[in-house]
Amino acid sequence: MRVPAVFKRHKKRLRSVIRPRILTYIALKNLFSKRLRSALTIIGIVIGIGAIVFLVSLALGLRSVVDQQVIGSKSVKAIDVTTPNSAIIPLDNARINKIKGFAHVTQVAPAYILPGKVSENGSLTDVVVYATNSTYVGLSALKFVGGNSRITNNSAIVSTSLLSLIGQSSPKSAIGKQLDLTATLSSASGTLTKPFEEKLIVSGVANIGSGIAVYISSAPLQAMGDDNYGQIKVVADNRSNVPTIRSQIAGLGLTTASPLDTLSEINNIFTIFTFVVIGFGGIGLIIASLGMFNTLTISLLERTSEIGLLITMGARKADVRRLMIIESLLLATIGGLGGLFVAWLLGTIIDTILTHYAGDHGIQNTIHAFLITPLLLLITVVFVFLIGWVVALYPSRRAARINPIDALRHE
Amino acid sequence: MTESLIISHNIEKRFTGKGGVVEVLHDVDFTIPRGSFTIIFGPSGSGKTTLLNVLSGLEPPTKGHITIDGQDLYQLNSDERSHFRAQTMGIVHQQNYWIKSLSVVDNVAMPLYLAGKDKRSASLMALESLDRVGMKEFANRLPTILSGGQQQRVSMARALASGKELILADEPTGNLDSKNGTMIIDLLMSIRNDLNRTIILVTHNIEYLPLSDKQLYIHDGYVTEGSRGERMPPEILDSLKAQIASLTGMQEGKR
Numbered sequence: 001m002r003v004p005a006v007f008k009r010h011k012k013r014l015r016s017v018i019r020p021r022i023l024t025y026i027a028l029k030n031l032f033s034k035r036l037r038s039a040l041t042i043i044g045i046v047i048g049i050g051a052i053v054f055l056v057s058l059a060l061g062l063r064s065v066v067d068q069q070v071i072g073s074k075s076v077k078a079i080d081v082t083t084p085n086s087a088i089i090p091l092d093n094a095r096i097n098k099i100k101g102f103a104h105v106t107q108v109a110p111a112y113i114l115p116g117k118v119s120e121n122g123s124l125t126d127v128v129v130y131a132t133n134s135t136y137v138g139l140s141a142l143k144f145v146g147g148n149s150r151i152t153n154n155s156a157i158v159s160t161s162l163l164s165l166i167g168q169s170s171p172k173s174a175i176g177k178q179l180d181l182t183a184t185l186s187s188a189s190g191t192l193t194k195p196f197e198e199k200l201i202v203s204g205v206a207n208i209g210s211g212i213a214v215y216i217s218s219a220p221l222q223a224m225g226d227d228n229y230g231q232i233k234v235v236a237d238n239r240s241n242v243p244t245i246r247s248q249i250a251g252l253g254l255t256t257a258s259p260l261d262t263l264s265e266i267n268n269i270f271t272i273f274t275f276v277v278i279g280f281g282g283i284g285l286i287i288a289s290l291g292m293f294n295t296l297t298i299s300l301l302e303r304t305s306e307i308g309l310l311i312t313m314g315a316r317k318a319d320v321r322r323l324m325i326i327e328s329l330l331l332a333t334i335g336g337l338g339g340l341f342v343a344w345l346l347g348t349i350i351d352t353i354l355t356h357y358a359g360d361h362g363i364q365n366t367i368h369a370f371l372i373t374p375l376l377l378l379i380t381v382v383f384v385f386l387i388g389w390v391v392a393l394y395p396s397r398r399a400a401r402i403n404p405i406d407a408l409r410h411e
Numbered sequence: 412m413t414e415s416l417i418i419s420h421n422i423e424k425r426f427t428g429k430g431g432v433v434e435v436l437h438d439v440d441f442t443i444p445r446g447s448f449t450i451i452f453g454p455s456g457s458g459k460t461t462l463l464n465v466l467s468g469l470e471p472p473t474k475g476h477i478t479i480d481g482q483d484l485y486q487l488n489s490d491e492r493s494h495f496r497a498q499t500m501g502i503v504h505q506q507n508y509w510i511k512s513l514s515v516v517d518n519v520a521m522p523l524y525l526a527g528k529d530k531r532s533a534s535l536m537a538l539e540s541l542d543r544v545g546m547k548e549f550a551n552r553l554p555t556i557l558s559g560g561q562q563q564r565v566s567m568a569r570a571l572a573s574g575k576e577l578i579l580a581d582e583p584t585g586n587l588d589s590k591n592g593t594m595i596i597d598l599l600m601s602i603r604n605d606l607n608r609t610i611i612l613v614t615h616n617i618e619y620l621p622l623s624d625k626q627l628y629i630h631d632g633y634v635t636e637g638s639r640g641e642r643m644p645p646e647i648l649d650s651l652k653a654q655i656a657s658l659t660g661m662q663e664g665k666r
Contacts (some may be wrong), residue, residue: 017494017497017525017526017527018524018525018527019524019527019529019530021530022524022529022530025530026510026512026513026517026524029512029513029517030510030512032512033511033512305508306508306509306510306511308508309508309509309510310510310521310525311469311493312467312469312496312502313496313497313502313521313522313525313569314493314494314496314497314498314522314525314526315493315497315525316490316493316494317489317490318490319525404469405464405469405470408504408506408508
């Protein structure tokens with residue numbers, strides 16, 4: 001008997017040779033051959049993913065609606081600055097100049113806030129007078145329902161509530177009307193100086209809710225030599241610099257407020273809400289994942305001899321593992337896309353119903369109570385892949401460990 | 412001198428189970444020439460299938476070496492052996508095994524897929540192979556709906572598909588009637604004669620022995636080599652006589 005002289009070692013490193021498209025084709029064929037089981041598993045995933053996406057999109061949509069209602073068009077880069085005590089820490093030009101000197105501050109717009117009275121056709125109404133400039137008005141994000149936001153020395157912007165009190169129901173007809181305004185200007189020390197009286201033409205009407213206010217130019221007051229402002233608006237170059245500027249302003253003894261405070265509170269509430277809805281949707285998803293795991297495990301047990309056959313024909317462990325993982329990913333992907341579609345469809349239907357309902361009650365805006373953002377889409381896709389992969393880990397490893405001889409006997 | 416495709420050197424195989432150690436193959440030495448038709452012949456339980464499993468790289472021997480085409484099979488790890496199997500050998504089993512969700516042509520193309528062929532070229536080669544065994548018209552059916560003889564022909568087409576050098580057939584006629592059995596053996600012969608493939612047929616059917624170039628007689632795990640025209644080893648002959656006597660006794664008992 002000849003003894004082999006050289007036992008060659010197969011040195012060439014083995015690459016995965018079976019094409020992923022063919023593995024996908026085999027996996028699809030197998031899933032299709034077990035239509036009912038595959039369909040039930042996919043429905044489970046659709047419900048799980050659909051529930052999570054539906055609920056999270058509801059949380060995101062409501063948050064967006066609330067953000068828009070609370071913040072409106074206010075700039076999140078603006079900081080409202082007031083003084084806790086104008087007698088001790090007046091909001092004067094000296095402090096304004098210091099604030100202007102801070103890094104990342106782009107605009108500073110001061111406003112006198114004075115008690116005043118408006119007389120029109122013999123009626124006298126108490127108002128809050130904001131004596132300021134167009135920058136301040138712009139940053140105040142007033143909702144104009146008539147006229148424009150420009151303030152000159154003899155024009156004024158009035159609130160809709162004030163118009164109602166003085167018997168003007170139409171904002172458009174109020175434009176160009178004359179108002180007699182008197183206000184009392186106090187000095188920084190609190191000592192009364194002199195009353196301020198002007199005859200002003202209404203140039204704009206803004207809806208500020210129930211507030212009764214008049215916006216006038218600050219130029220006449222500044223000409224009177226007073227710099228005891230009631231509030232200033234400071235604008236940062238970037239939202240991220242707002243906290244730094246606020247702490248610098250606080251260092252001057254002044255009080256600051258920002259729409260970011262409200263946003264932060266809204267975010268906190270909705271973060272909790274989002275986690276709660278993810279928790280509820282997650283229960284469905286866990287059940288769906290268990291169903292998927294069950295399907296794959298049963299499929300593996302049923303196909304033990306097929307896997308044995310694949311190995312005898314030349315399949316490697318990695319090929320068998322990949323086949324199982326691809327099957328799982330297909331189930332998860334089809335279910336995930338179905339879930340996304342169902343969530344989008346339900347959200348769209350509910351938004352349409354809400355919009356119609358709101359329209360019947362005089363609200364003309366389209367309501368978006370459900371919001372599927374690109375990030376939510378991305379997270380869902382990644383999550384679906386992760387589920388598909390994790391669920392397939394155990395069955396695929398088990399499949400790769402099958403002994404082909406035992407497996408063929410299993411038939 | 413004909414070149415050896417397979418060299419078995421000092422192969423031993425033991426199984427350890429609850430009942431203790433069972434020695435299935437003892438010191439098995441043989442060579443199989445390239446392009447030959449070899450029959451592994453022996454009674455049931457003699458170790459024929461175990462020897463075939465060792466030859467195909469599915470069952471590592473307890474001791475010894477199998478060299479196929481210069482490659483020591485068990486110097487390779489299991490993945491490398493799978494790859495080697497995909498490149499070198501086709502196996503025809505006694506029972507028909509299928510990927511049940513796939514059509515006949517996909518089943519035949521499967522070894523080609525596993526060897527890295529794309530779907531189109533693998534399907535074309537599979538159709539060619541099906542044509543050779545006269546089963547092309549069944550290409551798009553599911554294999555499980557075919558008759559036993561048809562399935563075995565498709566199985567043969569699968570073993571042939573990638574032009575592999577070595578065909579291992581484990582009692583392919585065992586579950587077939589004599590007509591289908593003869594057809595399968597004729598197919599194996601034509602594959603050897605026309606395509607110059609090396610065939611190893613495991614059987615306990617004495618009728619096929621004259622067709623082979625070489626015989627490996629196996630009895631209680633011991634292998635004796637024989638060649639065309641040589642007499643059968645006495646222990647195999649005795650075993651056959653005992654089987655015939657046992658069958659005759661059973662027939663008489665029934666009467």
